[in-house]
Each structure stands twice: as structure tokens, then as C-alpha cells.
Amino acid sequence: MSFILGRGEFEPQHEFVLPPWINLDFGWIDLSVNKAVVYLLVGAAITILLGIWTMRFGLSLRPSKRQTTGESIYELVYTQMAESSLPHMKAIRTWFPYIAALFLFIWVVNMIGFIPLPISDEHFTIAGVELPTWGIYAATANLSVALSLALMTFFVTHVEGVRYNGTRKYVKSWIPAGVPKFLVGPIFVLELISQFMRLISLSVRLFANMLAGHMLILVFIGLIFIFETAALAIIAVPVATIIYIFEVAIVVTIQAFVFALLTAIYLGGAIEPDH
Amino acid sequence: MMDALLSATLLAEGASESSGNELIEVVPGLMIWTAVVFLITFFILKKLAFGRISDMIEQRRDRIAEALDEADNARSEAKTLLEEHRQLIADARSQADDVLAEARRQGDAQRDRVKAEAGADLERRLEENNKTIEAENRKLLEQVRREVVELTLIAAEKVTGKTLDADDQRRLIDEAVGELDFDRIARSN
Numbered sequence: 174m175s176f177i178l179g180r181g182e183f184e185p186q187h188e189f190v191l192p193p194w195i196n197l198d199f200g201w202i203d204l205s206v207n208k209a210v211v212y213l214l215v216g217a218a219i220t221i222l223l224g225i226w227t228m229r230f231g232l233s234l235r236p237s238k239r240q241t242t243g244e245s246i247y248e249l250v251y252t253q254m255a256e257s258s259l260p261h262m263k264a265i266r267t268w269f270p271y272i273a274a275l276f277l278f279i280w281v282v283n284m285i286g287f288i289p290l291p292i293s294d295e296h297f298t299i300a301g302v303e304l305p306t307w308g309i310y311a312a313t314a315n316l317s318v319a320l321s322l323a324l325m326t327f328f329v330t331h332v333e334g335v336r337y338n339g340t341r342k343y344v345k346s347w348i349p350a351g352v353p354k355f356l357v358g359p360i361f362v363l364e365l366i367s368q369f370m371r372l373i374s375l376s377v378r379l380f381a382n383m384l385a386g387h388m389l390i391l392v393f394i395g396l397i398f399i400f401e402t403a404a405l406a407i408i409a410v411p412v413a414t415i416i417y418i419f420e421v422a423i424v425v426t427i428q429a430f431v432f433a434l435l436t437a438i439y440l441g442g443a444i445e446p447d448h
Numbered sequence: 449m450m451d452a453l454l455s456a457t458l459l460a461e462g463a464s465e466s467s468g469n470e471l472i473e474v475v476p477g478l479m480i481w482t483a484v485v486f487l488i489t490f491f492i493l494k495k496l497a498f499g500r501i502s503d504m505i506e507q508r509r510d511r512i513a514e515a516l517d518e519a520d521n522a523r524s525e526a527k528t529l530l531e532e533h534r535q536l537i538a539d540a541r542s543q544a545d546d547v548l549a550e551a552r553r554q555g556d557a558q559r560d561r562v563k564a565e566a567g568a569d570l571e572r573r574l575e576e577n578n579k580t581i582e583a584e585n586r587k588l589l590e591q592v593r594r595e596v597v598e599l600t601l602i603a604a605e606k607v608t609g610k611t612l613d614a615d616d617q618r619r620l621i622d623e624a625v626g627e628l629d630f631d632r633i634a635r636s637n
Binding site for chain 2: 189190191197202203204205207209210213214216220221224225227229232233234236240243244247248269270271273274275277278312315316317318320321322324325384
């Protein structure tokens with residue numbers, strides 16, 4: 174992680190400021206490449222390589238360790254998410270790749286967020302050579318990234334709901350059976366709000382968890398600089414390490430799993446509302 | 449320490465005011481980047497990775513199902529064979545018992561027959577021997593009788609000094625033979 178290393182200065186949120194590295198501002202839309210985009214691209218490249226490496230080459234009926242890893246990932250997503258949440262084989266076949274790709278992509282982007290990489294706005298100089306500072310940053314700790322992924326899920330969920338049931342039946346499925354007529358209107362409004370709440374909960378859960386993990390690590394290490402006391406490292410570094418291990422070992426996977434699982438559940442509910 | 453904590457809090461508050469909103473700022477450009485990058489990843493994985501591993505898992509499932517079917521068939525076949533084997537062994541044992549009983553029965557019959565034949569043969573031989581002995585005795589008695597007659601004639605001729613005629617000879621022979629105990633002679637032989 175990189176810091177503003179002035180005496181007593183500590184602004185961890187600066188880690189999440191994204192100045193453009195390659196300016197692609199078209200006026201109506203700013204597609205500038207920044208740190209988050211680079212992390213996304215690196216994450217995508219690693220996801221693709223990981224997927225292809227574990228699930229494509231040298232496959233055999235007697236699997237190697239590599240193939241076993243690929244099959245474990247596949248089985249995890251297939252049985253725990255797709256099969257348990259989607260109502261029938263047609264839906265599983267259609268949506269399994271999306272759910273699996275979502276899980277792998279979020280997991281990899283989360284994970285590389287905890288690996289120190291030389292992808293940073295800040296630089297340091299060694300022997301006159303300017304080098305990027307090594308730091309940790311998770312693209313998923315950015316609301317825009319999490320919201321974009323949640324929006325895709327939101328979009329495909331309702332498209333599938335309408336495609337399978339028709340607009341009328343799908344919208345009617347939001348109202349629970351047996352509701353008195355005078356309550357249909359308010360409940361419909363509540364359901365409509367809850368559909369948008371799904372979007373917010375899906376995105377904020379991922380974003381906030383990843384952001385909180387990074388912030389906690391940054392703050393504990395930053396305490397050393399705030400108090401300008403090296404002795405604080407005795408407490409701050411172990412605590413930050415524990416948080417780091419907790420994040421890498423648990424939060425990274427859980428967040429990816431929850432996001433993908435909720436996507437599967439939402440899709441299953443939309444395809445067959447009685448499911 | 450308290451001063452330092454206060455200054456840290458103030459610094460954090462200042463930071464929040466200056467750039468805290470950036471943490472929850474929604475950037476459409478980054479959202480588009482995210483969607484594009486993810487969709488590219490999704491299509492590549494769908495095209496190159498998931499299909500292959502899925503096929504492989506299906507193949508293995510089929511193989512396992514086949515292997516299980518084969519194992520079930522082999523088990524039922526082995527069970528049938530075992531039953532047949534047991535039946536064969538039971539039949540063989542039964543046949544062996546029958547054969548043994550038959551052999552025993554035949555052996556007993558053979559023994560009895562041989563015993564009976566041996567008994568009959570012994571009887572026959574004893575009878576034949578008795579007949580032969582009787583014939584030999586008779587032959588010997590005849591020979592003794594002739595010799596006694598001849599000796600008697602010779603003795604009579606020498607005693608009387610004359611040749612005996614046929615009536616004398618017959619009378620003398622009858623007298624000599626009548627005095628002989630042939631049973632004692634036969635017993636002594």
C-alpha cells in the first residue's frame with residue numbers, strides 16, 4: 174500500500190482517487206484509463222488465463238492437480254449456485270457460464286487487490302530511475318465497478334423474467350398470492366423498491382466489504398505515520414497482518430461467492446417465480 | 449497521546465471533506481469499462497474453458513456410470529456363477545457319495561461272490577481229492593489183494609508141493625482175503 178508519507182499526514186482515501194493515466198474523455202463520456210481500469214484488465218487477463226489453464230488444456234479422465242482445481246471450481250459453481258438456484262436444465266445451461274464467469278472474475282479481481290503490484294499513481298526514485306510504488310488496490314472496492322456488475326445481473330434477471338413469463342405474468346409474480354386487493358398497489362410499490370434495493374445491496378455489499386478491508390489495513394499501518402511512532406508498528410503491523418489474512422482467506426472468496434450466488438438466485442426467481 | 453489521537457481524527461475529518469465523496473462516486477466510464485472487460489472475459493471463458501471442462505466431467509460421469517453398471521453386472525454374474533458353482537459342488541458331492549456307495553456295494557457283492565466261489569471251489573476240490581483218494585485206495589487194495597493172492601498161491605504150492613487148480617486157487621484166495629482187514633490198511637495209508 175502506498176501512503177502520503179509526510180510527517181503526521183495520512184489520507185488513505187487517496188488510494189481510491191483515480192486520476193486518468195490515458196485520457197479518453199469524449200465529452201459525453203469519460204473512458205479514461207486509470208488505475209481501476211488497469212486492475213480490471215489485469216484481473217480479466219488473469220481470470221481468462223486461470224480459466225483456460227485449469228479448464229481447457231491437457232484434460233483427461235484421470236485428472237491432474239491442475240484439472241482437479243478447474244473441476245472443483247466448476248463443480249462449486251455448478252452445484253452450489255447454478256443447480257441449486259436455477260429451476261431447470263435449460264436455465265442452468267444458459268446461465269451457468271455467466272454465473273461462473275462472474276464468480277471467477279470477482280474472485281480474481283478481489284484477490285489481486287491484496288497482492289502488492291507496481292500499479293500506482295505514486296512513484297519513487299532509485300538511482301535516478303522513477304519507479305511506480307508497489308501498493309494494494311482492489312477494483313471491486315470501487316462502487317462504479319461493483320455497481321456495473323450488479324447492473325448486469327439486474328438487467329439479465331428482468332430480461333429473463335420477461336422472456337420466460339411474459340411482462341404481465343412476471344410483474345404479477347411480484348405480488349404474493351392471497352394479498353387483499355387494496356394492498357396490491359402498496360405491495361407492488363414495495364416490491365418495485367425491493368428490486369432496486371437488490372441492485373444496491375448487491376453492489377454495496379461487494380464494494381463496502383472490499384473497501385473496508387483495504388481501509389482497515391491502510392489505517393492500521395497509517396497509525397505509525399500519524400503518531401510518528403515506530404514503536405506502534407509492534408501493534409499495528411500484526412493487526413494489519415491479521416486483517417490482511419482474514420480478507421485474503423475469507424472475505425475475498427465469500428464476497429465473490431455471495432455475489433454469484435445471489436445472481437443465480439435472482440435469475441432463478443425471475444425465470445420461475447414459484448420456484 | 450490524546451493530542452495525537454485528536455490530530456489524527458481531525459486529519460481524517462479533513463480528508464473526508466476534501467475527497468471522501470470519491471469513495472462513493474459513480475463513474476459511468478469506469479462502469480462501461482467494467483461491463484466491457486467482464487463481458488469479454490465471460491465470452492472467452494464460455495467459448496474456451498467451461499465447455500471443455502463440462503464435456504470432460506460429463507465423459508467421466510458416463511464412464512463412472514458405465515463402470516458402475518459393469519460392476520453391477522459383474523457382481524450379479526459372479527453371484528450367478530457362485531450359485532452355479534455351489535450347485536455343481538453339491539451335485540459333485542452327491543455324485544461322489546453315490547459313486548462311493550455303489551463302489552462299496554459292488555465291493556461287498558464282489559467280496560461275497562469271491563468268498564462264495566472260493567468256498568464252492570474248496571468244496572469241489574475237497575470232493576475231488578476225496579474221490580481221488582478213494583480211487584487210489586481202491587487201486588491199492590486191488591494191488592494188495594493180487595499180491596496177497598500171488599503170495600498165497602506161491603506159499604500154498606510150496607507147502608503142498610503141487611500145482612493148484614483153479615478151484616483151489618479161488619478157495620485159497622477167498623480165505624486169505626477174508627482174513628485181511630482192508631479198512632485198517634486203508635486207514636494206515
